[in-house]
Amino acid sequence: QVRLVESGGGLVQAGGSLRLSCAASGLPFSLYNMGWFRQAPGKEREFVSAITYSGASTLYGDSVKGRFTISRDNAKNTVDLQMNSLKSEDTAVYYCAAQTAGRNIYADSQYTNWGQGTQVTVSS
Secondary structure (H helix, E strand, O other), X not given: OOEEEEEOOEEEEOOOOEEEEEEEEOOOHHHEEEEEEEEXXXXXXXXXXXXXXXXXXXXXXXXXXXXXXXXXEOOOOEEEEEXXXXXXXXXXXXXXXXXXXXXXXXXXXXXXXXXXXXXXXXXX
């Protein structure tokens, strides 16, 4: 049974930082691309960042480039999202997701496994 469990969300002031973590189990983690998506109330789910199975490539949505950093540890089956210079518009539920290699890494429909999400709230 595949499980993705996010942690690290919370309330932070604008300009602050948070680090999200996703722990994966039940899948060959080193063979899966990992992504972070977010969804704010009343909005569609949005691509935030992704990292390829080997960690060789990292990708970011335009709204978070230069502020967020994704990383993974294939020995620990974890993927992290370091979020700096947070803005009120970053407020959302953040989801960790997994996909096998070779799929469109930007498309949420191409991810087969999802975590339950963690709330990030940035106060202005």
